[in-house]
Amino acid sequence: MFVREIIFEQLTQVATEQNKIVPELSDEVVLLDSDLDSLCFAILVARLEDILGFDPFSSADELRFPTTVGELVALYETPR
Amino acid sequence: MRRALWHTIDHGKGARRQLWNDGLSVDLGELSAGSCFYNRIDCLRGRSVVIATQSQLAAAIALVELDGVAGRLILCPPDLSADHMSAIITRADVTAIVTDREDSDTAQAGTEIFTLRTSHIVPASHPARDTATDWVLLTSGTAGVPKMVVHTLSTLMGAIDSEQAPTTSSTWATFYDVRRYGGLQILLRSLAGGGSMVMSGTGQPPADFLAEAIARGATRISGTPSHWRRVLMSPAARQRAPDYVRLSGEIADQAVLDSLKAFFPRSRIAHAFASTEAGVAFEVQDGLSGFPAALLDRHDGCVRMKIEDGSLRIQSPRAARRYLGNEGALRDEDGFVDTGDMIERRGDRCYFVGRRGGVINVGGLKVHPEEIEAVINRHPSIELSRVAARRNPITGAIVVAEVVVRASQSSAASPNEIEALKMDIVAFCRQGLPPHKVPSAIRIVPSLEVAASGKLVRAVA
Numbered sequence: 086m087f088v089r090e091i092i093f094e095q096l097t098q099v100a101t102e103q104n105k106i107v108p109e110l111s112d113e114v115v116l117l118d119s120d121l122d123s124l125c126f127a128i129l130v131a132r133l134e135d136i137l138g139f140d141p142f143s144s145a146d147e148l149r150f151p152t153t154v155g156e157l158v159a160l161y162e163t164p165r
Numbered sequence: 166m167r168r169a170l171w172h173t174i175d176h177g178k179g180a181r182r183q184l185w186n187d188g189l190s191v192d193l194g195e196l197s198a199g200s201c202f203y204n205r206i207d208c209l210r211g212r213s214v215v216i217a218t219q220s221q222l223a224a225a226i227a228l229v230e231l232d233g234v235a236g237r238l239i240l241c242p243p244d245l246s247a248d249h250m251s252a253i254i255t256r257a258d259v260t261a262i263v264t265d266r267e268d269s270d271t272a273q274a275g276t277e278i279f280t281l282r283t284s285h286i287v288p289a290s291h292p293a294r295d296t297a298t299d300w301v302l303l304t305s306g307t308a309g310v311p312k313m314v315v316h317t318l319s320t321l322m323g324a325i326d327s328e329q330a331p332t333t334s335s336t337w338a339t340f341y342d343v344r345r346y347g348g349l350q351i352l353l354r355s356l357a358g359g360g361s362m363v364m365s366g367t368g369q370p371p372a373d374f375l376a377e378a379i380a381r382g383a384t385r386i387s388g389t390p391s392h393w394r395r396v397l398m399s400p401a402a403r404q405r406a407p408d409y410v411r412l413s414g415e416i417a418d419q420a421v422l423d424s425l426k427a428f429f430p431r432s433r434i435a436h437a438f439a440s441t442e443a444g445v446a447f448e449v450q451d452g453l454s455g456f457p458a459a460l461l462d463r464h465d466g467c468v469r470m471k472i473e474d475g476s477l478r479i480q481s482p483r484a485a486r487r488y489l490g491n492e493g494a495l496r497d498e499d500g501f502v503d504t505g506d507m508i509e510r511r512g513d514r515c516y517f518v519g520r521r522g523g524v525i526n527v528g529g530l531k532v533h534p535e536e537i538e539a540v541i542n543r544h545p546s547i548e549l550s551r552v553a554a555r556r557n558p559i560t561g562a563i564v565v566a567e568v569v570v571r572a573s574q575s576s577a578a579s580p581n582e583i584e585a586l587k588m589d590i591v592a593f594c595r596q597g598l599p600p601h602k603v604p605s606a607i608r609i610v611p612s613l614e615v616a617a618s619g620k621l622v623r624a625v626a
Contacts, residue, residue: 103600124527124601128563142559
């Protein structure tokens, strides 16, 4: 499964669990505009670390926090 | 005149009284006519003495014989490291070490070894027991040299005199070690009450100990909720109900109280609050977790309690006198001991929610692991749980849980059933907790470690 699909799947799952509106899964969607709160992102990042084996937020030296779904995906797709 | 602990055994009449431990026993009637110290007791007069025995029984005998003789008795728990022992010997000006080991190599510069043999009571004349002996207990838990907490026999006995009629010659038992505050309370209760006591054996499983204690006639048994949860895991223990079940040392949540009530329907079940520093504060007998808020306003001239900065503070004649060494003040300016136990008041009831130091910070919101465990433990398939922080780059931390599944449910569960159970636990938590307190991951584990103190082992945050 591609990283993008895994992220979309987990985003959907976490949003559902947290009773949030599942965001439209396209690159242009601005994360802050979605119904997801910081707890949702915290859980998402933890789940993705378990699945993908790394956490780009903790390992990057200089991190630009993603503002859109596309940037979030790119963060995980960046080769390391 | 000062009444020494010795005088609680010095009756020479009535029923036979014994202390049992690890297959050995000491007859208190025999002891009252002799000594386990080979007539060397007077050599310990006025000195600072460490009690560093292997067995609980030997420690108990040393306390009975030396209170009123020694100037200071320092009671070492069994798991004290050699480094900490050296530090304590220096800081407490120790000149004598009491041991029950034949091959004792614990001698240190400036100290003299006194060997006590619980199997050899020799006839001895009674020394005067008129010294106001300091009793020093070591606090367990955090890293570093344990704090030395100074009590006297009267601070330690404060709760007993008021709680128990002098005629109740019950046999007591405790899962605690008598060298810690909780266990020592039970030893003192059995001695002061004219009764006997069964002490837990080294490495003895709780259900086996319970069976031994009941077989020896114990009717009043105390332990931590963790101890009792282990008893609940052994169905055979059901046939051996004590009259009185006492919980202390950890939060007694509603699940453990309800489970014990169902397990021992005819037993009286009570949970008590006590700490090494603050002493015994109160006992709750209504079967509900927490305690009535009315206790906070009680002015009966004995224990006073208040909540400040969220934690329970206690002013009590049963509190320790001070710390030994440079540990700072034990009390605040108003004479209250801060227990560090965080309280939440809901209506006319107060609930323990956790320790001040154990707080998990989820994006600025405070979470006590214990309040989440209390919810998970109510799930019908769950025996026990432990909640911890997982570091997180977004919120600083998130909450995760480890759970032990009840024996009746855990066998032959398929991976699908396990996933379904995890989801059910999360759904269960969601009903009773705000989102940041719901575990983001559940891990099923075969068991959770319980420390020598009887408390669930928690990672230091």
